[in-house]
Amino acid sequence: MNAAASPQDFVERALSVASEPCVLWVTEHAEANLRWANNALITNGEMRSRRLTVTAIAEVAGGTAAGTVTQEIAGAEDVDAVVAAAEQLARTARPGEDASPIVENYAHHDAWAEPPETTSIDVLSEVAKGLGVAFDGAPAARQLLFGFAEHSVATTYLGSSTGLRRRGVQRTGRVELNAKTADLASSAWLGRATRDFLDVDIAEAVDQLTTRLGWAATKLDLPPGRYETLLPPSAIADLMIYAYWTANARDAEEGRNVFASGNGSTKIGQRLAELPINLISDPLYPGLETIPFVDYTSSGDETSWAFDAGLPINATTWIEKGVLRELIRNRAHAARTGTRPTPPADNLIMDGGGTANLQQMISRTERGLLLTCLWYIRDVDPERLLLTGLTRDGVYLVEDGEVVGAVNNFRFNDSPIELLGRITEIGAAELTLCREWNDYFNRTIMPPIRVPDFNMSTVSQAS
Amino acid sequence: MPQLDERFLALPLRTLSDAALSKAKELGCTHAEFRVERLRQAYRSFRDHVLETTADGQTLGLSVRVVHNGVWGFASDITLSTDSAAHLAERAVATARVSRPLTPASVELADEDVYADATWVSAYEVDPFDVDEATKTGRILELSELLLVAPGVTHATGILGYVHENKYFANLAGTSTTQQRVRLQAQLTAVSVGDHGFATMRTTAPPTGRGWEYLTGTGWDFEAEVAEIPELLAAHVVAPSVEAGPYDLVIHPSNLFLTIHESIGHATELDRALGYEAAYAGTSFATFDQLGTLHYGSEVMNVTGDRLVDHGLATIGYDDEGVAQQQFDVISGGTLVGYQLNRQMAAEKGFGRSNGCAYADSPGHIAMQRMPNISLQPAPGGPSTGDLISGVDKGIYIVGDKSWSIDMQRYNFQFTGQRFYKINKGRLAGQLKDVAYQATTTDFWRAMEAVGSPDTYVLGGAFNCGKGQPGQIAPVSHGCPSALFRKVNVLNTQAEGGQQ
Numbered sequence: 001m002n003a004a005a006s007p008q009d010f011v012e013r014a015l016s017v018a019s020e021p022c023v024l025w026v027t028e029h030a031e032a033n034l035r036w037a038n039n040a041l042i043t044n045g046e047m048r049s050r051r052l053t054v055t056a057i058a059e060v061a062g063g064t065a066a067g068t069v070t071q072e073i074a075g076a077e078d079v080d081a082v083v084a085a086a087e088q089l090a091r092t093a094r095p096g097e098d099a100s101p102i103v104e105n106y107a108h109h110d111a112w113a114e115p116p117e118t119t120s121i122d123v124l125s126e127v128a129k130g131l132g133v134a135f136d137g138a139p140a141a142r143q144l145l146f147g148f149a150e151h152s153v154a155t156t157y158l159g160s161s162t163g164l165r166r167r168g169v170q171r172t173g174r175v176e177l178n179a180k181t182a183d184l185a186s187s188a189w190l191g192r193a194t195r196d197f198l199d200v201d202i203a204e205a206v207d208q209l210t211t212r213l214g215w216a217a218t219k220l221d222l223p224p225g226r227y228e229t230l231l232p233p234s235a236i237a238d239l240m241i242y243a244y245w246t247a248n249a250r251d252a253e254e255g256r257n258v259f260a261s262g263n264g265s266t267k268i269g270q271r272l273a274e275l276p277i278n279l280i281s282d283p284l285y286p287g288l289e290t291i292p293f294v295d296y297t298s299s300g301d302e303t304s305w306a307f308d309a310g311l312p313i314n315a316t317t318w319i320e321k322g323v324l325r326e327l328i329r330n331r332a333h334a335a336r337t338g339t340r341p342t343p344p345a346d347n348l349i350m351d352g353g354g355t356a357n358l359q360q361m362i363s364r365t366e367r368g369l370l371l372t373c374l375w376y377i378r379d380v381d382p383e384r385l386l387l388t389g390l391t392r393d394g395v396y397l398v399e400d401g402e403v404v405g406a407v408n409n410f411r412f413n414d415s416p417i418e419l420l421g422r423i424t425e426i427g428a429a430e431l432t433l434c435r436e437w438n439d440y441f442n443r444t445i446m447p448p449i450r451v452p453d454f455n456m457s458t459v460s461q462a463s
Numbered sequence: 464m465p466q467l468d469e470r471f472l473a474l475p476l477r478t479l480s481d482a483a484l485s486k487a488k489e490l491g492c493t494h495a496e497f498r499v500e501r502l503r504q505a506y507r508s509f510r511d512h513v514l515e516t517t518a519d520g521q522t523l524g525l526s527v528r529v530v531h532n533g534v535w536g537f538a539s540d541i542t543l544s545t546d547s548a549a550h551l552a553e554r555a556v557a558t559a560r561v562s563r564p565l566t567p568a569s570v571e572l573a574d575e576d577v578y579a580d581a582t583w584v585s586a587y588e589v590d591p592f593d594v595d596e597a598t599k600t601g602r603i604l605e606l607s608e609l610l611l612v613a614p615g616v617t618h619a620t621g622i623l624g625y626v627h628e629n630k631y632f633a634n635l636a637g638t639s640t641t642q643q644r645v646r647l648q649a650q651l652t653a654v655s656v657g658d659h660g661f662a663t664m665r666t667t668a669p670p671t672g673r674g675w676e677y678l679t680g681t682g683w684d685f686e687a688e689v690a691e692i693p694e695l696l697a698a699h700v701v702a703p704s705v706e707a708g709p710y711d712l713v714i715h716p717s718n719l720f721l722t723i724h725e726s727i728g729h730a731t732e733l734d735r736a737l738g739y740e741a742a743y744a745g746t747s748f749a750t751f752d753q754l755g756t757l758h759y760g761s762e763v764m765n766v767t768g769d770r771l772v773d774h775g776l777a778t779i780g781y782d783d784e785g786v787a788q789q790q791f792d793v794i795s796g797g798t799l800v801g802y803q804l805n806r807q808m809a810a811e812k813g814f815g816r817s818n819g820c821a822y823a824d825s826p827g828h829i830a831m832q833r834m835p836n837i838s839l840q841p842a843p844g845g846p847s848t849g850d851l852i853s854g855v856d857k858g859i860y861i862v863g864d865k866s867w868s869i870d871m872q873r874y875n876f877q878f879t880g881q882r883f884y885k886i887n888k889g890r891l892a893g894q895l896k897d898v899a900y901q902a903t904t905t906d907f908w909r910a911m912e913a914v915g916s917p918d919t920y921v922l923g924g925a926f927n928c929g930k931g932q933p934g935q936i937a938p939v940s941h942g943c944p945s946a947l948f949r950k951v952n953v954l955n956t957q958a959e960g961g962q963q
Contacts, residue, residue, distance in 0.1 A: 034562070035932055037739045041565035044558045045537040045933075047827045049524065070520040072541040085519065092596035094514040094604070121561050132564045146742035148932040176932075178742035189742070254618060255656040297518055302508075304515050375745075376868045380879060380899060380956050383660050388877050388899075388959075390870045411868070411875050411901070413959035439934040455960055458901055458952075461748070462872035 005075075007050065007116055011159040013079050014054060018161060020087045021102050023309040024054040025158035025295050026073070028116035033150040034124050039135040039143075046121045052079060054086035055297065055309055057102060063095025066306040068297050096306065098332040103310040105163040112167050116155035119171075123151045123197055127175065130202025138179075141210065146178040151197060156295050164310050168291035170346070171195045172442050174433055177202070178393065179209035181216070185463050186406060188212035189372055189393035191234060191433035193442050195287075212372070215396055218405030222397070222459075228368035229454035230361055230398070233432035233446035235374045239387070239416035240279065240350055240446065241437050242377060245300035246385055247318065247344075249327035253337070258385035258417050259327055266327060273322035273420040277352040281345040282315035287431065288443040290346040299344050300440075301328050313343045322420075347443035352426035358448045361427050363401040369454070370396040370403065373435035374412070386415045390460050392435065409463070410456035425450035465584055465674075467643050471501055471629040474543060476641070480633040482545035483527045486552035488635060494530035494572060495552065498783065499523075499543070499631040500826040503592060507600060509607055509621035514600050524826035527551040531559040533569030539827040573809035573817050575786050577637040583780025585644035586773040587674035591625040594675045599623065602678050603649065606689050610653045613693030615700070617661075618654040623647075624926065625674075626938075630783070638785040645674050646776055646938055648926045649685070653692050655700050662896075664696035665881055667717035667863045669923040670938065672774040682774065695894075699882055702894035707955040711858035711886070712900060712948045713851045718880045719839070720923030720941040721864040726904040727759075727766055728837040728941065729930075730873035731793050732820075733802035733812070744930050745871030748904065749799055751812065757799035760908025765840040766794035768803055770819050775836040776924045776938035777822075783830035786819040793837065797909070805832040824935040831931050838922075838942035845916040848945040854913070858886035859898060859953065866899070877901045879956070899954045910951060915944035 005013075007026040014024050028050050035043045053070040067089025071082045127149045138145050151173045158166040173194040180187045188209040194200055231239075243258075252259035252266040261267045283292035294311040298304050305311075308330050318326050326342050334341040362370060377389035391410050396403045427448040434444060480497045487495035501523045508516040525548060526539035536559025538551045591599065603621045610619040625647040633639040648670035655662045668683045677683055714722070734740055735747040749757055769790035770778050781787055784806045793801045801818075802808075809817040822833035852860055863881025870876070883898040884891045902910075924940035 031933070033933060034565075036565065037741055038737075040567050041534075041562045042739050043535065043537070043829050043831070044562045045539070045829055046554055046558055047539045049541050049827060065514075066517060068516075068518040070518070072521070072523050074542050089517055089519060089596065093517045094600055096515065097510070097513045098515070121558055125561065128561055128565060135565060135567075144738070144741075146738065148742060150933060176742055180741065184738075184746070256618070256654060256661050260661070298508075298516060304508075306516060306518075375871055378866050378868045380866045380877075380959070381897075384960065386956060386960050388866065388868045390868070390875070392871055409870065409875075411870070411877060413877075413954075413956070415960050418960055439929075439932075457877075457954065457959060458875060460870040460875035461903065462745070462870040462874050 007157045010052060010073060010079055011157050013076055014052065014083050015159050015161060017080050018083050020056045020058050020090060021161045022054055022056045022086065023102050023160040024052065025156050027051045028155045029152065030118040031150065031152040032119055032121040032124055034128060035148045036131060037146045039138045039145050052082050054082050055306060056086040056090040058090035060091065060093065060095055064099035065090050065093035065095050067093050068306060098304045098307055098330055100307040100331040102160050102162050103164060103308065108166060110167040112165050114167065117153045117169050119151045119153045124149055127197060127200060127202060134202055134206050142182040144180045144182060147176045149175040156291055158293065158295060158310055160310050166293050166310060168293060170291050173197055174438055174442055175200050177205045177209060179213055181213055186213050186216035187393045187463060191435060191438065193431060193433040212394055215403045216394065216406035220397055220405045220407045222407045224410065224456050224458050226453040226455050228452050230365065230368060230370045230448060230450055232358055232371060232448050233430055234435050235371050236350065236446040236449055237432050237434035237444040238374050238377055238436045239419065240348060241434060241441050242387060243385065243416045244344065244348055247327045248301040248303055249329035250333050252327055257382060267324050268327060269323065271323050272319060272417060273423060275352050275423055275426055276321040277319055277350065277420065277426065278317065278321065279319035279350045280315060280317045281348050283313045283345040285347055285349060288347040288445065290443055294343050299328060303328050303330050305330055305343065307332065311341065311343055313345045316342050349445040350447060351429040352447055354426040354428050354447050356427040358427060361425060361448055361450060362398050362403065365398040365401060368398050370398050375436055377436050380413060384415045385417050386413060388413045409460040411458045411460055412455055413457040414455045419451060422451050422453060423449045424452055465587060465590065467582060467584060467641060468629060474499060476631045478545060479525060479543060479548040483548040483552045484633060484635055486549040487527065487529050490531065490552060490556045492529040492531045492556065494635060496528045496634045498826055499525045501629045502825060503627040505625050507603065507623040509603050511611060511618055522825050525551065526826050527555045528829060529555045529559060530570045531556045532563060534559040534563045534566045535570055536562065537829050570807060571810040572806040573815060575806065575817065578781060578785065578787065579637055579639055581640045581781060583642045585672055585778060587645040587672065589675040590627060590645055591647055591675045592627055606651050606685055609689045610651060610692060615655055615697040616653045616693050617656040619651065621651045623649050632783065632785055634785050640781040640785065642780055644672060644779060646670060646672050647674060647677050649678055651689055653696050655696050659700050662696065662700050664692050664699060665863065667881060670776060670926040672776050672778055695882055698894045699896055702896040704897045704957055705895040705953060705955050707953060707958060709950045710953045711855045712951045713855060713858060713860045713886065713945060714948065715862040715945055716921035716923055716943045717863045718861045719943045719946060721867050722878055723837060723839055723941045723943055724925060725867060725869040726873055726876055728834045730904065731802050732832055732834065733804055733808045734832045736802065737808065743932050748872045748874050754799055758797060759794050759799050759905060760797045761911045762797045763842060763914050764794055764797045764908055764911055766837060767791065767840060768793050768818065768835040768837050770835045772836055774922060775940040777834060777836045777940060782819040782821040783823045784817065784821040786817045786821065789818050791818045803832055803835060808832065822937055824937055828933065828935050831935065833930065833937045834928060834939045836940040839914065841917045841920045841944035842914045843917065846913055848915055848919050851913060851915060851945055851947045852886055852891065853889040854947065855886045856888055859895065860884040860886055860891060874903050876904065897956045899956050901952045901954055907948065907951060910948045911946055912949050913947045915946060919944040
């Protein structure tokens with residue numbers, strides 16, 4: 001076996017040399033990217049890797065322990081070494097509280113025998129051509145263009161000592177285009193999530209940014225305060241992703257996050273929003289398809305999945321018609337609490353049945369702020385999930401249904417959970433790319449929303 | 464004194480390098496760099512009495528970066544064969560060709576001496592990977608138990624992370640370097656849940672460029688710190704909520720290091736000032752035209768960059784462009800005097816030589832300008848922390864980092880901390896809670912009235928500073944003394960948010 005061997009071969013090899021129960025997965029990853037600034041390309045690249053992750057399970061004094069080792073592999077020798085290292089780690093580890101038996105084999109429709117999918121720099125050739133035209137035209141428009149385009153394809157082959165074999169493909173693409181006026185006084189941003197770049201039109205994107213920079217021709221200063229605010233889908237995505245990464249059931253039961261309700265109970269069943277908002281994740285959601293089984297050892301909320309690799313990820317409704325319905329829990333915690341495991345999928349869909357687009361929401365705004373996106377979001381008070389961060393790349397004042405100019409940026413302090421309860425209008429959900437977290441979270445459908453009192457805590461001088 | 468790992472040295476480093484660089488030369492590249500990197504990482508997390516996560520990882524791969532017809536090209540892979548190395552040179556040239564129409568100016572690099580067959584190993588004693596697993600997990604659980612048995616502590620969590628990094632670098636000019644460094648981070652957090660809701664208190668032990676010895680008494684006294692935490696947490700839980708308004712702040716290095724990182728470290732990255740990060744990490748208010756004139760802070764503000772301080776997380780012998788380690792001034796007497804550079808920016812802006820701030824976090828990523836250790840210098844013979852506090856009539860003494868956020872030009876920031884002590888007429892008067900301080904960078908640093916003596920100096924740092932697209936992480940240290948700031952805006956976080 002050498003580097004030319006198939007990932008399926010590597011999986012079988014690893015299982016054949018394992019002496020402890022284990023679950024393991026090989027991920028073939030290919031990636032290409034372009035990055036540009038000041039109307040010129042600054043970096044580019046094409047990367048490939050093949051990683052093997054092995055979670056070995058061992059009976060140790062006092063219980064069951066797991067050990068996970070991840071490593072790039074080029075041949076059989078590497079495979080054997082990773083398996084041995086994981087087993088050694090498991091045998092010497094302390095027993096875990098989250099121990100569960102390795103996931104049993106179950107029926108599915110994966111195309112196990114198929115080779116890994118891939119990508120290359122060629123996927124970005126049309127983007128490069130579009131950028132070339134845009135760069136040529138930018139000086140005359142007194143614009144500077146910045147941005148990043150990336151395409152990656154990960155194909156995961158998972159096998160277990162219980163006979164489970166699963167294959168999943170995750171195609172991830174994103175393009176971020178940022179235009180600034182030549183004096184850097186105004187900035188506009190547009191992001192797109194894409195699976196193949198066939199739906200990316202750089203010229204059309206530049207036109208949209210030019211419109212936004214035009215809005216900023218009139219500059220207005222506003223003080224801090226609580227403003228009626230239209231948050232576009234990208235901004236809502238960043239806030240809801242943070243809430244998703246906090247939705248740990250065990251922490252809530254222990255009184256340690258915003259979803260705690262005291263005395264060991266959680267807010268499941270409680271109303272978070274007056275409007276009929278649904279928040280779901282679904283690995284099979286059309287256009288947002290993602291790996292439909294657990295191929296991670298911990299999730300963003302810090303739930304441990306070390307014993308749960310291979311578990312199918314089902315669609316989960318986290319919020320239904322404004323009421324919290326579920327939190328994230330692994331199999332062991334589900335067994336302890338008589339509930340079901342809820343592994344999170346790598347996508348998030350929020351919908352409130354709204355039909356208005358952002359322009360229609362602007363047109364019925366008497367006076368309010370329109371945001372572009374949010375940035376540098378961090379929690380200030382986890383008890384309320386109070387978050388801070390900045391507005392970025394364009395804050396516009398809307399008066400009598402029209403954008404009348406751009407205002408200064410703000411630092412906000414607000415809680416997405418409290419925000420849910422204050423939404424007065426929810427628009428039509430659409431595919432969007434979040435600004436802050438798109439390195440890690442690419443697949444979201446979100447609506448624009450209106451809140452009467454988004455808390456702009458201070459002014460930021462950044463433009 | 465640790466030696467270079469024989470297993471890394473046993474890789475065909477020179478053979479691969481020759482294959483890649485000779486192919487690059489054959490294809491007409493004017494510059495080519497070759498790297499093999501092996502990164503071993505371990506992470507353990509603990510929840511109350513048990514080990515929750517046991518995960519080790521290793522990244523091993525190679526990369527080629529070229530300048531071809533004046534354009535950068537890059538490619539990486541994991542197959543350590545001469546065919547693969549040569550193929551990578553071809554792929555790097557291919558990416559350069561795709562990029563050529565988008566690159567109006569030819570890449571020029573500042574000169575650097577050639578360092579042939581150079582080696583460097585960081586200052587650590589015991590590689591954590593050589594310590595048996597039971598000892599490592601047992602040590603964190605032992606500390607965790609000290610928290611759990613204490614009154615008022617409902618839960619405890621812990622993390623342990625460590626990295627062993629090997630880098631081989633060679634370029635067409637003839638430099639070849641082989642390096643090794645080790646770093647470690649350990650944190651413990653006590654949690655209190657009760658009628659008050661929940662509250663936490665975490666250790667302030669910084670991540671460090673040391674080995675396992677850090678957890679056995681060298682460089683930090685974990686027992687002593689953990690022993691204090693339950694009482695500190697109990698006092699925090701019952702502390703009064705702060706009244707918002709301007710306060711004089713005395714800031715301990717365990718909090719100030721992060722303010723330095725965000726408001727000085729990132730703001731003096733020249734790639735940000737030149738706009739390379741404009742669409743992502745952001746730019747900088749400290750624009751290049753203000754070099755030598757920007758009144759960044761008060762006269763007591765002296766900031767250096769370096770890649771050579773012992774146990775610094777950004778310390779290394781040679782950077783990822785083959786530039787030797789240096790120390791340089793960033794801010795002198797309150798004035799901006801220097802930026803962090805790589806070879807391309809050093810040439811572009813006429814600095815003559817790079818100050819060695821190129822770093823790639825893995826073999827699959829391009830070396831970019833990353834932060835060196837950026838440190839605020841103490842005042843020889845300066846005040847103690849107690850002296851600083853005694854000079855405050857109404858203020859707050861801040862210890863430990865927690866929440867942080869700063870805007871995309873590094874103007875407006877907001878920080879919280881682990882604990883806040885009220886200062887009343889020069890004396891500490893118990894803890895406060897719900898505190899966040901907000902300021903504009905230059906206002907804040909101009910309000911720095913005094914820096915502490917070398918006795919107050921601590922080398923803090925961050926394990927995973929993010930920057931770039933594709934995203935890269937970098938470890939970096941920041942040394943600083945305690946310091947006194949006058950009239951800084953303090954928020955009450957309970958009053959923030961949508962609740963009116």
